[in-house]
Amino acid sequence: MPELPEVETIAKALREGGRDGSAILGRRIHRAHLLWEGTLETPSPGEFKSRIAGQKIRNVGRRGKYLLLDLSTDTMLIHLRMSGDLLVETKHHSPAPHHRMMLDLEGGLRLSFNDPRKFGRVWLTQEPRTVLGKLGPEPLDANFTAPYFYELLRARHRQIKPLLLDQAFIAGLGNIYTDEALHSARIHPLTLADSLDLTQAEKMLAGIRQVLREGISRNGASIDWVYRGGDFQNHFRVYQRTGEPCPDCETPIERIVVGQRGTHFCPTCQPFMK
């Protein structure tokens, strides 16, 4: 689910707080509740609870699809995977179905991790690099240039779509934004990365940045009940639009399976070049 724009939206919301003044920055964590221990990747439940108690939330950031909570002495990393969400609630609220972890904060607030499918994971560590170390570059980083992207693509004899989903190649893209970016760049999802020329690499990077920026400006995509307020789902051009006319040329959008993921593209705008 949550891809870079959704995680960025959540990080921003946690930093800025709600209209009700429910800001969590600067607050001390009184106590952690683990409703499903499998959520915790490291350390053990006992050490997690004793170590996190008393630490303050200094800041909230993002790297790839990971949320980073800077605490007094540790970093808490959260990966929402397919169905995770973070909510700020009050302490009195009884735990909703699928709550997996709750952090009681000073001032009666509570930061809750809800995750129906139980794929999400949490780490508490003083060395976030051990978790983030293998991530590829941030696509929106100004230091990530088109010529460099072209060099990376040229070194890989692999279909472009699964390559863009590979977090070690580039961080933050998921199934929605990959399909949208390929359509924006007019590149077929099965195109081999090392067959793209510099001009196509430039278009690919521009497409990635364009759809990510649009996703962020629309507060992400809210499919089903998750990620309240996001609007990008109403602006998909190909994702989950099988059979609907391409917004650029009217050709019906096609769906194929690539690397076991549903893949949506326009056969006219994105012709397969061998």
Place this chain on the structure above:
DNA sequence: CACGAGACCTGTTCGC
């Protein structure tokens, strides 16, 4: 190195 299948989970939608 590249790729496909299977696993990890639960909920919703689709097709008969």
Place this chain on the structure above:
DNA sequence: TGCGAACAGGTCTCGT
């Protein structure tokens, strides 16, 4: 209406 199949924003591991 009922019920099983298919599908879902992600990632890891294993076998070829």
